[in-house]
Amino acid sequence: MSPSPLEDTKLTNDVKFDRVNCLVWTLHVSARSFSAAVKDLALDGTRPALAMAWIGIDVHAWHKHIAYQVAVYALLMAVTEVELFLSHNRTNNPSPVLNILSPKANFLEDLIENQLSMKNPKLVEWFKTVELPRISGSFMKLFKKWTMAYAGSGVAGTVMAMTCCAGIRKLGPEKLSCCSFSDSIAEALFDLMDATNSLVTLDKLHSLAAEAGFEEDFLSYFGSRILPHKNVEDVEFWICLVHRKLCAAFRRESVASNTRILTNEVGENSLATLALFAYLGRETRLFLSRHGIRVLDKQTRDFVSYLECGVLFIYPEFSTLSEYQLLMEVILDEIGWLNFYAAYKNQLHQERRRSKHPPTQAEKEIILHAVFTVCYDVILGYAHCSNSKHQALGADLLDFLLRSQALLSTCLEDYWVAYDGTIEMLRIVEKNDPGMIPSLWMNGTKSSSAVDTRYRPAEINKIERHSQNQAISSSSSFQGENEAFLTSWQSKQKTFQRNFLKKYTRDVVAASIDVWMGTQLLFVDISYTMRLVQKRLHGHGVTQRERNKIYRTTSDMFTLIPVAILMLLPVSAVGHAAMFAAIKKYMPNLIPSPYLDERLDLVKQLKRIKKMRVRLIGIEDVKH
Structure with a gap:
């Protein structure tokens, strides 16, 4: 007999078996138990499974197909029932769990009942009265235990609902055989995160997510909403979180194990800070490249390069290709969820084909403004974080930060000079254009009207004789013009071939x-x-x-x-x-x-x- 989920969690305390993994395991067990219960019914008209297997027909395929849908439906019904019990006193503040998960549960209920009624109408009543209470009961045992762990948080039911959504996502759309439902569960998880974030701080929500086992979902969702941010405390939280994760990753992955970089707190702090700015520099370079800006001025290129590879100035141990590649791989694996420029994708029309159509000067200025704003916010956020945590900065790290700030200031000065020059040029064009265009149009109108009224019928013969004389003279000069045209065309062809060979x-x-x-x-x-x-x-x-x-x-x-x-x-x-x-x-x-x-x-x-x-x-x- 297989152990219950509660017993299994006791047996696996030595292993990191979080609540999300526990729910996934229970979903597998519930699906298998539902299929076993259907087999025990021995429905009329069911042909022998062994005999049909010889010709490649699985008579149990129909209930295996819906077994995971039944397990997920029972899970959603159990978590909504628990949330109803927890929120019965919150009449003025209705629970978001019911509004978000009830449509998902109703969709699965209709889907399951339709499939059961097609097989046998009596199965629907059997499912509601026998199987659904039994399977939901296995989840209720887990929720009762977890509710005590979340006591006093004020968001116990919401956190358990997010845990259920994360478990369903981890189960995968293949098991449910319904991709649209899997996508809706992902949206429900993100909606629940937004609702919980309005009730608790980001720090508290992150600790709850890490404890439950859906920290990756939390990071992937909120990691693209870091900037721009009006709350300085939230920016400090993200920078401190990234800093802690990088320090732990460098120790775990044995980065710089042959050196003395990570032997003290100052060394760890310095390397983690440089890694954060290296990631910022890499993301900035890729952001500019995706928007068609591959040629930068010297100041901006030096600034982005210094952010990405400034660690080499302080720690030459990473100058070799193997060590630097190892450092960047660890950084990307640990904080790859962090997206500084996600808020600017829609604003800057990233889907346009920048490879063949480079951005105009105005578009380039908008993109550079976004880059300088993000870099300034990260540098400012790190300054606030280091001051609030009273972190000790080494002399080399302080020099790196001051030099980065100086390079950014130089880029901003050049940017505003170019911006002011562009604005002034547009003002001149806007000022001169209305006067220039109408005057040219009026001159053209007057000349055309003069041509219409200048000639009289008596002068038509003179005009015809003049045109004939021009035709004779033009025929004599045609040969010289043709030779000049051939000579220029040959020179242009040679120039084109020479440029083509150079390019190739x-x-x-x-x-x-x-x-x-x-x-x-x-x-x-x-x-x-x-x-x-x-x-x-x-x-x-x-x-x-x-x-x-x-x-x-x-x-x-x-x-x-x-x-x-x-x-x-x-x-x-x-x-x-x-x-x-x-x-x-x-x-x-x-x-x-x-x-x-x-x-x-x-x-x-x-x-x-x-x-x-x-x-x-x-x-x-x-x-x-």
């Missing part, structure tokens, strides 16, 4: 450089994966990120085989570059990840910041 040569060189950098990344991945495999063979555990790294590198090695075969074909370097570009554009899944633009940009950014570091060191030496 530049593209081939760029593609060759990308292939070389991708090959370097691939060898770095292979060497790191071999160390992870040896670590696993020696009995040491690996983290989820390391398992994903092994899987990704193995996939890259297999996908490299067909690409290598194509590259070995006896064609020119131009042909290889063209084939590689075509595969990269039309079949990106066949390209190993080290050769994709997202990872190649990391190498390019690393080289760019090394040049910037040399330049800044030279400037400081001149000053001293």
Whole structure:
């Protein structure tokens, strides 16, 4: 006999078995118990299962199909019943759980009853009177225990409803065989989060979500709503949360294990802060690239590069490609849910085709204004967070923050100068345009009217003789004009061919450089994966990120085989570059990840910041 969910949670206390996982396990058990109960009914007309299996027919497929729908419906009915009991005294403040989950439960009820009535009308009554109370009872035992843990929070029923929605999402749409319902459950979860956020603080809601087991849903939803934010305390909360997560991830993933960076609190604080700004710089660079801004002025390019790779100025240990890649992978895995620019997607029309149509000057100024605003808010939020937490800042970290602020100030000065110049030019055009256009139109009207009234019928013959003389003279000069036209066309054709060869040569060189950098990344991945495999063979555990790294590198090695075969074909370097570009554009899944633009940009950014570091060191030496 299988243990009850309560017994199972007791047996798995040594393992992190949160409430969401417990609900998922109970949903599986409830679905299996419903199918077993239907089998025990031995409905009339049911043919032997073993005999039908020989011809490929499963006579139990119909109730297996709706078993998970029955379990989810019983779960929703149980949580709404608990919320009714908890909120019976809140007459002036009705519960959002009933308004949000009741339509979902009614939809499932109609769906289940229709399927049962099609099989046998008596099954509907049996389901309501026997199975639904039995399955709901297994969930009620869990809710009674969890209600005591949430006592005094004021949002016990709402938190349990969010836990149920997270469990249904984790169950997956394949089990429910209804994608529309799964999408509606995700919307219900987010609506419940909004309703709970109006009752408790973000800090309290995050702790409740982490305890229940749906922290990932919480982070993915609120992580795209951080900026712009009017409440400074909420910005401080997010920065402090990111800081704590990065510190824990660096210790867990053994980042900089061979150095003394993480031996004290100051080192952890410094590395986590630099990682936060590295992520901000990366997101800023990708945001500008997605909107078609790939060519930046020197000040803005230096500012974004310094944010992304400023860690190299303080900790040269990360200057190697392998160490820097490990650092960025840990950062992305830990805080990849953080989206600084989500609020600007609709405002800036991200879906437009920026690759062929670069933004106009006005659009570029709007995009840069969004970038500078976000960077300023993050720097200001970190300053408030460090002051409120009384965090000790090292001299190197303080220098990084001051230099970042100075670079941002320079970018803002240049931005406002360009903005003021554009506004002044528009004012001049707006001032002159109304006077210029009507005057030209009036001049054209007067000249055309003069042509109509100048000539008289007696002068028509003179005009015809004059036109004939012009025709004879033009025929004699036609040959010279034709020769001049051929000469200019040949020179233009030579110029076009020369520019085409230059462009094609530049593209081939760029593609060759990308292939070389991708090959370097691939060898770095292979060497790191071999160390992870040896670590696993020696009995040491690996983290989820390391398992994903092994899987990704193995996939890259297999996908490299067909690409290598194509590259070995006896064609020119131009042909290889063209084939590689075509595969990269039309079949990106066949390209190993080290050769994709997202990872190649990391190498390019690393080289760019090394040049910037040399330049800044030279400037400081001149000053001293």
